[in-house]
Amino acid sequence: MKKQPGMRESATFDRDVIHEIQRAAEKGIYDIRGWGAKRKLPHFDDLVFLGASMSRYPLEGYRESCSTAVVLGDRFAKKPLHLDIPITIAGMSFGALSAQAKESLGRGASIMGTSTTTGDGGMTPEERLSSKHLVYQLLPSRYGMNPDDLRKADAIEVVLGQGAKPGGGGMLLGQKISDRVAEMRTLPRDIDQRSACRHPDWTGPDDLAIKILELREITDWEKPIYIKIGATRTYYDTMLAVKAGADVIVLDGMQGGTGATQEVFIEHVGIPTLPAIRLAVEALIETDMHRKVQLIVSGGIRSGADVAKAMAMGADAVSIGTAALIAIGDNSPEYEDDYNKLGTSAGFFDDFQEGKDPAGISTQDEELAERLDPELGGRRLANYLRVLTLEAQTIARACGKSHLHNLEPEDLVALTIEAAAMAKIPLAGTDWIPGNKSY
Amino acid sequence: MESYPQLTLFDLNQETLRDLNLQLHNLTDEDAKNSWKITNPKGKHAIACGLKVPVSVEIDGHAGYYCAGMNQLAEVTINGNVGVGVAENMMTGLVRVKGNASQSAGATGRGGLLVIEGDASARCGISMKGIDIVVHGSIGHMSAFMGQAGRLVVNGDAGEALGDSLYEAHIYVRGKVRSLGADCIEKPMRDGHINDLETLIEASRLDAKASDFRRYGSARKLYNFNIDNASQY
Numbered sequence: 001m002k003k004q005p006g007m008r009e010s011a012t013f014d015r016d017v018i019h020e021i022q023r024a025a026e027k028g029i030y031d032i033r034g035w036g037a038k039r040k041l042p043h044f045d046d047l048v049f050l051g052a053s054m055s056r057y058p059l060e061g062y063r064e065s066c067s068t069a070v071v072l073g074d075r076f077a078k079k080p081l082h083l084d085i086p087i088t089i090a091g092m093s094f095g096a097l098s099a100q101a102k103e104s105l106g107r108g109a110s111i112m113g114t115s116t117t118t119g120d121g122g123m124t125p126e127e128r129l130s131s132k133h134l135v136y137q138l139l140p141s142r143y144g145m146n147p148d149d150l151r152k153a154d155a156i157e158v159v160l161g162q163g164a165k166p167g168g169g170g171m172l173l174g175q176k177i178s179d180r181v182a183e184m185r186t187l188p189r190d191i192d193q194r195s196a197c198r199h200p201d202w203t204g205p206d207d208l209a210i211k212i213l214e215l216r217e218i219t220d221w222e223k224p225i226y227i228k229i230g231a232t233r234t235y236y237d238t239m240l241a242v243k244a245g246a247d248v249i250v251l252d253g254m255q256g257g258t259g260a261t262q263e264v265f266i267e268h269v270g271i272p273t274l275p276a277i278r279l280a281v282e283a284l285i286e287t288d289m290h291r292k293v294q295l296i297v298s299g300g301i302r303s304g305a306d307v308a309k310a311m312a313m314g315a316d317a318v319s320i321g322t323a324a325l326i327a328i329g330d331n332s333p334e335y336e337d338d339y340n341k342l343g344t345s346a347g348f349f350d351d352f353q354e355g356k357d358p359a360g361i362s363t364q365d366e367e368l369a370e371r372l373d374p375e376l377g378g379r380r381l382a383n384y385l386r387v388l389t390l391e392a393q394t395i396a397r398a399c400g401k402s403h404l405h406n407l408e409p410e411d412l413v414a415l416t417i418e419a420a421a422m423a424k425i426p427l428a429g430t431d432w433i434p435g436n437k438s439y
Numbered sequence: 440m441e442s443y444p445q446l447t448l449f450d451l452n453q454e455t456l457r458d459l460n461l462q463l464h465n466l467t468d469e470d471a472k473n474s475w476k477i478t479n480p481k482g483k484h485a486i487a488c489g490l491k492v493p494v495s496v497e498i499d500g501h502a503g504y505y506c507a508g509m510n511q512l513a514e515v516t517i518n519g520n521v522g523v524g525v526a527e528n529m530m531t532g533l534v535r536v537k538g539n540a541s542q543s544a545g546a547t548g549r550g551g552l553l554v555i556e557g558d559a560s561a562r563c564g565i566s567m568k569g570i571d572i573v574v575h576g577s578i579g580h581m582s583a584f585m586g587q588a589g590r591l592v593v594n595g596d597a598g599e600a601l602g603d604s605l606y607e608a609h610i611y612v613r614g615k616v617r618s619l620g621a622d623c624i625e626k627p628m629r630d631g632h633i634n635d636l637e638t639l640i641e642a643s644r645l646d647a648k649a650s651d652f653r654r655y656g657s658a659r660k661l662y663n664f665n666i667d668n669a670s671q672y
Contacts, residue, residue, distance in 0.1 A: 142547040142566060145528055147489055147509040174663050186549070186568040186587045187606055191662040194604070196585060200565040201524035201543040207504070210484045210523075214505040217460045218489030 020263075031263040032171075034352025034362060036164050036255045036299065036322060041272040043255070043300055044309040046419030047412050048428065051398040059397040066393040067403040070317050072115075072294045073155055073224020073247035076216070080224050080247070081133055081155055083317070084113030085389050086404060087307060089381075090252075090298050090321035091137045091157065091228070093119025095172050095181045095193075096259030096352065097325075098369035099126055100377070101361040104328045106130030107374055108381025112389075117157060117319075120170060120195050122184050123149040130374070135226065138215070140169065140196040143185040147218055155248070156215055157226035158208070160199075160237075163256030163299045166230025166270045169197035171260060176355040178364040205240040212245045226250050231276035231299065232269075238283035242293055250319065251280050253299025257322040259362065260353030273299035273310075275422035281314030290314065291405075304391020311392070312407035313423060320388075327384035328377035329359045445473045452479040456486065466492050471512075484522065487515050493532070504541075507534045510551060526553045529570055542579070545572045548589065554643040561598065564591040567608050573643035583610055584620065592639050594647055602655050606662075610655040611636055613647060622661045628654045 009015065023031065052058035059066060074080040089109045094102050096119065103126045109116040115133035122144015123136055136153030138145065150156060161167060172181075172193040182189035202211045212225050227241040228250035241249050253273025258266065277297050284290040297310045298319035310318050322330075331339075333346045338358030342351065352362035360372035396404050399411045413428040414420035420427040421434035449459055459477065471492040476499060480486055484503035487496050490513035498506070501519035510529045517525070520538035529548040536544075539557035546562065548570025555563075555572070561579035564572050569588040577595030584600070586608030596614035603620020609632070610623075619625075628650075636649040 142528060142568070145547060146549075147491070147511060147528070147530065150509070171664070188662075191606075192664050194585065196566065200562065200584075201505070201527045201546040207523065210504045214485040214488050214508050214524075217456070217485045218509055220461060220464060221457070 032260055032353055033263055033266070033350045034257065034259050034261075035266075035350040036257040037267050037270075037272075038350075039267055041255065041300075042274050042416065042418045042422050043272060044274065044306045046274070046416045047309050047414055047423060047425060049308070049312070049395055049399055049411050050413060052400045056400045058400050059402060061394060061397050064397065065402065066396050068389055068393065070294075070405070072296070072317065073226070075224075075247045075293055076245065077155075077222060077224040077247050078220075079154075079222045081115060083115060083133065085385065086311065086317035087112075087301075087385055087388055088114050088135075088296060088317055088319045089116035089324050090256070090319040091117035091119045091135070091159065092321055092325075093121040093172075093259065094124050094127065095119075095121040095143075095176060095185070095364070096362060098360055098363055098372065099124060099180075100369050100372040100374050101325070101328065102127045103130045103374035104372060104377025104381060105324060106134070107378025108324070108328070108385065109133070111378060111382035112385040114385065115154065118153075120172070121181065122146065123152070124184075128152055130378070137228075140199045141185075141194075142200065143193070143195070150215070150219055150223075153223060155224040155226055156219070157228050157250060158212065158215075159228045161230035161232075161252075162228065162258065163230045163252030163254045163270055163273070163276075164258035165261045165265045166232045167197065168261065168265055168269070170195035170258075171353075173260065173353050173355070176353070176364045178366075181364060205244045208240075208244040224248055226296070228252065230254075230256075231271045231273065234271070234276045234279035235283045238280040239287060242284070242287050242289050246293055248294045248296060249280065249284075250296045250298065251276055252319075253277075253297070255300030256298050257325075272422070273297060274419060277310060277313045277315055278422065278424050284314070291316065304388045304393075305395060307388055307392040308395040308404065308407055309412065311404050312411050313409060313425075316405070323384070324381055325361055327381045328361065329372060329380070330357070330361050332359055335359055447473060447475045449475060449477045450479055451477060451481065451483060451486075456483055459486070460488065463487060463490055463494065463496070466494055468492055470494070480519070482522065487513070490515070490532070501538070510534060520557070525555075526551070526570075529553060539576070540574075544574075545570050548572070550589075552639075552642060558595065564589070564608070567591065571639055573639055573645060575643070575645055577614065580617070581620070583608055586610070590635065590639060592636065592643070592645075592652070594645055602657070604661060605655075605657040607657065609635075611652040612655065613652045616653075616655070619655065622658045623655055624658045626654045626656045628652070 070086040072081040110132040117135040135155045139159045174190045224247040226248040227246040231253045254270035294316035296317045297315040335358035357363040360369045414425045471494040474495040480500045482503045488508035491511040493512040498517045503522040505524045507515040510532045514533045516535045524543045526534040527546045529551040532551045535554045540559040542560045543562045544559045545553040547566045549568045553572045555574045558576035559578045563578040563582040567586045567589045573592040580598035587606040590609045593612045597616045599617045600620035602623030
């Protein structure tokens with residue numbers, strides 16, 4: 001029976017809460033899922049640009065150029081990354097994703113002249129082959145870590161955490177452990193593979209500085225070293241990452257996706273992307289490292305507007321994960337019947353951990369994975385990246401900027417008090433920033 | 440004309456760590472028959488890391504963190520103590536520490552043999568993935584934590600929580616074990632284990648009998664998440 005007049009739903013115990021209590025009582029275990037935070041959070045939607053008018057000159061759309069190129073990692077590395085667009089593909093593991101999905105990401109990124117990133121589980125030959133610029137992650141588990149692959153990488157990303165679960169490790173459930181995944185991770189097949197939450201051979205920023213020295217020595221100081229952090233105490237983490245010697249900081253807000261994490265963790269740990277960017281940029285400015293140590297921001301980037309807003313707030317580039325998966329086919333209505341069989345629907349599917357993804361993306365089931373054509377997936381991702389870039393350029397030109405990096409906080413105003421406070425951007429129509437401290 | 444192996448002396452008082460590692464990285468297989476002796480290491484970090492040819496390198500003194508890290512094929516001997524993460528993520532080759540080792544010795548190592556003739560501190564063999572580690576002395580707490588593959592041999596004693604959350608790594612201890620970690624249990628020594636152990640004892644130049652050791656491994660109860668096991672961790 002649908003909700004009728006007079007039937008009052010509790011705001012505290014709404015139908016989703018009641019469902020979760022009933023599920024917990026029945027199963028006796030917390031809910032695990034993929035994706036990032038789904039709750040409503042202060043986000044880029046709460047900011048708008050002030051286009052040019054009398055006091056600012058716009059650039060002509062379709063005529064005057066607006067550059068998008070970005071150099072990442074030129075603080076210490078001999079071979080920094082030169083990307084055509086400032087939108088990169090976030091780290092996602094082979095294991096969590098099918099080989100076809102990883103290849104799609106590599107192909108799409110390469111078409112657009114940007115980078116993609118490995119994940120827990122190591123580097124696959126297909127991924128290296130399909131990726132013009134490949135960032136190799138050094139994670140606590142060190143699954144598949146190999147010095148030959150370090151040398152093959154274009155950059156190295158030391159992962160401290162991710163926005164969906166800062167402070168947490170990971171678990172790839174046994175049903176997704178194929179023979180190949182098991183071999184790459186040096187573990188028996190079909191068992192749950194725990195990814196540790198702490199690195200095994202360093203503790204704290206002083207040790208990390210030495211770890212980075214080792215990575216630089218092994219690769220003869222060629223590769224940019226990224227440090228990826230989940231957004232929490234972002235101001236201090238950024239300061240410490242700079243001190244530890246990062247060339248690039250990757251900052252992932254709580255909207256950032258995951259392959260499998262407890263729902264309670266995803267929704268209740270970490271801070272949104274919006275305040276995290278501001279905290280990181282403040283730390284970089286204070287250490288005189290803004291634009292010297294590049295900042296890549298991820299967690300809820302969906303459109304060119306989001307790209308432009310992140311960059312106006314001080315990011316050098318952004319990274320996408322969830323949106324990239326959607327672009328290559330995740331949650332496609334084409335598979336609605338299959339989603340229904342799993343008790344869900346296109347647009348809601350987030351049980352990436354179960355390995356039954358009808359779109360062939362978050363699975364190791366060969367039959368399902370065959371549904372994804374890497375060439376088509378790559379083209380779809382490239383199309384999407386092209387749209388993001390065009391959208392960001394459109395906004396930048398309207399603000400009179402000939403490069404996306406020329407966007408600045410002054411181009412933005414906030415629509416809500418919360419966003420104004422978190423982003424330290426004035427509330428629209430006022431000069432009020434709660435806390436009253438500007439960039 | 441036949442060439443004979445040569446000894447290259449490298450003084451870290453006179454040249455930099457960068458010069459050293461670059462020269463070692465640029466060695467060819469032909470160069471590898473020559474030996475290197477490094478003097479005045481003075482606790483410097485990342486000495487001889489990332490080697491990839493079967494060269495013999497002797498470090499005459501104490502080394503800092505990550506000495507011989509990610510070693511491939513090389514034979515590295517340290518005539519002193521080493522800091523954190525000696526031979527971390529080693530792939531192949533031999534690393535021999537004549538003194539003691541700090542934490543995380545051989546961490547995540549995937550192959551090769553690490554010999555520590557003294558003691559090793561906490562987390563020795565943490566997350567090991569195929570390396571063989573032989574410690575002539577004792578090891579600290581949480582050693583072989585989440586060990587996936589390979590063998591850890593301890594001639595002395597082991598600290599608390601040995602083999603916590605162990606996967607398929609094998610642990611042999613001759614002395615006392617302070618405590619076992621979650622899912623780590625004592626297992627019977629069979630002929631195959633004795634043979635394996637004898638091979639490692641010989642390769643590491645340890646004066647011990649395989650039959651004096653006890654074997655520990657995973658109970659495999661935590662391999663797949665089960666809510667009934669939640670109290671174990």
